[in-house]
Amino acid sequence: MNKPRRRPLVLLVCGLLLLQGCAIPGITTREPAVTLPSAYGAATTGEQSAAAIRWNDFFVDPNLATLIDTALTGNQEVNILLQRLQRAANEVEARRGEYLPFVGAGAAADLDKVGEFTRSGAVERQLEIREEEAFPEPLGNLGVGLTASWELDVWHKLRNATQVASLEYLATAEGRHFVITALVAEVAHDYYELMALDNQLQNLDRNIEIQTNALQITRDLLTFGRTTSLAVARFEAEVNKNQSERFAIAQQIVAAENHLNLLLGRTPQPVQRSSDTLMTLQPPVVQAGVPSQLLANRPDIRRAELELAAAKLDIAVAKANFYPSFAIRAGVGFEAFKPEYLLETPASLAYTAGVDMVAPLVNRRAIAAQYKNASAAQVEAAYEYEQTLVRAFSEVSTKVAEIDNLARNYALKTDQVAALNTSVDVAGQLFTAARADYLEVLLAQREALEARSELIETRQRQMSAMVDLYRALGGGWQPASN
Numbered sequence: 001m002n003k004p005r006r007r008p009l010v011l012l013v014c015g016l017l018l019l020q021g022c023a024i025p026g027i028t029t030r031e032p033a034v035t036l037p038s039a040y041g042a043a044t045t046g047e048q049s050a051a052a053i054r055w056n057d058f059f060v061d062p063n064l065a066t067l068i069d070t071a072l073t074g075n076q077e078v079n080i081l082l083q084r085l086q087r088a089a090n091e092v093e094a095r096r097g098e099y100l101p102f103v104g105a106g107a108a109a110d111l112d113k114v115g116e117f118t119r120s121g122a123v124e125r126q127l128e129i130r131e132e133e134a135f136p137e138p139l140g141n142l143g144v145g146l147t148a149s150w151e152l153d154v155w156h157k158l159r160n161a162t163q164v165a166s167l168e169y170l171a172t173a174e175g176r177h178f179v180i181t182a183l184v185a186e187v188a189h190d191y192y193e194l195m196a197l198d199n200q201l202q203n204l205d206r207n208i209e210i211q212t213n214a215l216q217i218t219r220d221l222l223t224f225g226r227t228t229s230l231a232v233a234r235f236e237a238e239v240n241k242n243q244s245e246r247f248a249i250a251q252q253i254v255a256a257e258n259h260l261n262l263l264l265g266r267t268p269q270p271v272q273r274s275s276d277t278l279m280t281l282q283p284p285v286v287q288a289g290v291p292s293q294l295l296a297n298r299p300d301i302r303r304a305e306l307e308l309a310a311a312k313l314d315i316a317v318a319k320a321n322f323y324p325s326f327a328i329r330a331g332v333g334f335e336a337f338k339p340e341y342l343l344e345t346p347a348s349l350a351y352t353a354g355v356d357m358v359a360p361l362v363n364r365r366a367i368a369a370q371y372k373n374a375s376a377a378q379v380e381a382a383y384e385y386e387q388t389l390v391r392a393f394s395e396v397s398t399k400v401a402e403i404d405n406l407a408r409n410y411a412l413k414t415d416q417v418a419a420l421n422t423s424v425d426v427a428g429q430l431f432t433a434a435r436a437d438y439l440e441v442l443l444a445q446r447e448a449l450e451a452r453s454e455l456i457e458t459r460q461r462q463m464s465a466m467v468d469l470y471r472a473l474g475g476g477w478q479p480a481s482n
Contacts, residue, residue: 027375049289051297051475074265101150113138145333157320167310174303177477184476196460198275297474324359399469
């Protein structure tokens with residue numbers, strides 16, 4: 001007997017589903033279309049990427065390792081990202097909670113006084129006449145019980161949303177790893193810059209000492225009438241010029257120390273470093289491995305990949321909004337108008353149960369806009385993944401070539417410095433013997449100073465390129481080894 005009654009309801013539900021499916025707008029999606037080459041170039045060596053080496057095994061300088069360890073615990077940006085990661089984890093738990101039934105407990109108490117000339121008032125008046133007893137006024141109502149509701153995840157909307165939150169959590173974790181990689185590299189950059197500045201200052205002091213000795217010799221020669229006061233004035237000017245340069249380098253050292261302390265999350269203070277070892281330090285050979293290893297080692301690539309996967313699921317979540325939603329609700333408890341009747345069973349027992357179905361029919365522009373936004377976000381995430389992949393390969397390829405070119409540059413500059421140091425000695429001897437002009441001495445000293453400065457700068461660039469390649473390969477975010 002109930003089948004004919006249920007048939008219109010079934011037909012109505014089927015009609016709604018058909019209507020929703022036909023009214024969903026079309027969208028565009030995109031899959032990444034970038035394929036990495038099999039190698040970075042002819043300079044690439046080794047099958048294992050240096051990114052697998054933990055930072056405390058890669059940076060062997062104990063002072064640098066101490067600074068990096070301090071930065072990883074004290075840097076404010078890293079700690080801020082740690083809180084964002086916690087928020088993302090909480091969002092996952094919140095989405096999981098939406099998938100489970102909601103159960104609540106409550107109690108209520110209220111008074112009700114209705115107007116005599118209303119429907120409820122007329123009913124109360126008839127009861128008073130029939131029972132010959134005054135109806136309580138105002139009428140109390142007490143209740144206590146449990147309520148429950150559960151949205152049925154027919155279209156996997158809630159499960160997909162939970163998966164989106166999980167992917168976004170993992171993407172946030174990779175974002176934190178990316179910041180840690182950049183932080184480790186930046187600390188190493190500042191450290192090697194400080195070492196180079198110390199060497200530049202030491203080089204300048206040696207040159208000032210040479211020029212001071214030449215100035216004294218020039219003054220002695222002037223006493224014996226073997227040179228002119230012009231030579232003395234030119235040597236004095238050169239000494240003053242280099243002495244003033246010391247203050248500029250000293251200021252650069254202060255600025256570099258303060259920036260490094262900022263990365264470490266502490267106030268300005270001296271930084272321990274081994275500057276004397278810079279010129280004898282041999283940059284480690286960084287194995288680039290094969291480009292496909294970037295997919296596993298670079299945090300920014302992994303983050304972009306996770307965000308792309310989340311964007312795909314967001315489309316499914318947005319699409320589910322076009323379909324009807326189903327929910328089960330129920331409640332059970334006790335209700336009475338006097339406290340002494342509240343727990344009487346079954347007289348005061350009350351319960352309710354039902355199933356709700358809600359489907360959007362008219363003015364679904366907001367749902368359609370959300371669906372299209374999810375589509376646009378997915379296409380954007382695909383392009384961002386492609387861009388991240390291309391940028392990563394380009395960075396590694398550039399640094400591999402730079403390391404090779406800097407090594408050849410450093411070797412030639414070493415020979416240049418040796419030749420110019422010899423020319424300074426020869427020019428000084430010839431000037432003392434009145435066989436060379438003072439301008440030749442000044443020129444030789446200037447060229448030697450500039451060449452030694454360039455040599456120090458080249459060594460700093462070598463160390464920085466090594467750090468940049470390590471970062472570009474995705475190294476530095478792994479926890480330190482014991």
